[in-house]
Amino acid sequence: MNSEPGTLNKSIEVCVAKGMMHLHDVTDKTVVVVDILRATSCMVTAFAHGVDCIMPFADLEECRAMSKQGYITSGERNGEKVEGFDKGNSPFEYNEVIRGKKIAFTTTNGTQAISRSIGARDVVIGSFLNLTAVANYLIKSPNNILVVCAGWKGKVNLEDTLFAGAVVEKIKDNVTIDDDPALIAQHLYNLAKGDKVEFLKKASHIKRLNRLGIHEDIEYCLTEDKFDVVPRLKDGILCC
């Protein structure tokens, strides 16, 4: 247990899908946005490789228009790269020399969850790749915490729930957990953590992605603590 007085006054909640965000008051919170497969895993990889900033867009055409301002255009719809965009939604596309570049990014679920977090005291980007970095950031912050799972087309998915559970498990001694979704996620993570790839084999989104032939992406996105970056939203733009 954490011995600092008052620390446990900080709470953690989990929003299981972006469509339920209206049930949460974000104004006093650090919101952790997660879309494990694959938006937030891409973003974390890009920042770990020196990207200057990422501007998230819910709207596809607004994102496309940013190419005129020198931005790299990135994104997917329904798991596949958008025609005419520079990059898609595989983290390996961001695992290269992109130092100093600016990216305009849109995805089916992840960037929309970011848009809905506007108004929060603080917004950070979470993935297994930067799990411990995010956990340490949250422990140091005085804010209450809301982990927002992007989900899949409005519904709950296993991989984002698992990440939410990983955050709860990592910071459990520093927060009060009075939120059933947080408890559910924590139980699931503790069940799965020994072999997340195996645990997720039955998950509907994983089956869908495996049909797209991107098993390597999945293994990569489930790897913990490859990077020590915590991307944050400032004035609508992600930076590190």
Next chain:
Amino acid sequence: MNSEPGTLNKSIEVCVAKGMMHLHDVTDKTVVVVDILRATSCMVTAFAHGVDCIMPFADLEECRAMSKQGYITSGERNGEKVEGFDKGNSPFEYNEVIRGKKIAFTTTNGTQAISRSIGARDVVIGSFLNLTAVANYLIKSPNNILVVCAGWKGKVNLEDTLFAGAVVEKIKDNVTIDDDPALIAQHLYNLAKGDKVEFLKKASHIKRLNRLGIHEDIEYCLTEDKFDVVPRLKDGILCC
């Protein structure tokens, strides 16, 4: 495994809170409505004790007005009995001689989940008390299945999710499970089934109910297979 050809063509999905029902097409489905603490546990208890019918109301005053037509008025708001109503939301109030009576019932979450199920091919009432009866009913039906967790004020709760998982676990050999919430619920139930009361001690709603001093209600509502009834909605009225 079930050996009947074609049986696995039947699917099961779980809607984790009533606010997410718009994401599911119910027209081809048997919807199982669950509000373990305590609406659907009360309803199942009432039918097991011979009640004639239960008319569910989302609106409090519409429910109250039914007393003029000879209905017993039942219900709660925020876990407490409504002033002027005949009965509240403790299953022990329905564990007595009510044979042949008619009940008008309204609750914070459960009856609203029932209202939103209108349009489904079939709607049944689930609780741990009639778990196996519901499971057998679903196995015999050709319809796809949607378990709707009432939740708590729009959010996911542990006890309804556990029940959804119990249904998935009971009928897993007779259905295709291609739905992450169903998998999550099934994992949770298998973790909790040895001692659900202990598992749920940290749940936020349980803590709230324990503050109301109704520990006996909780233990009762988590008891499996006390009754062999399957209440069904017909023309807006529950009967057995």
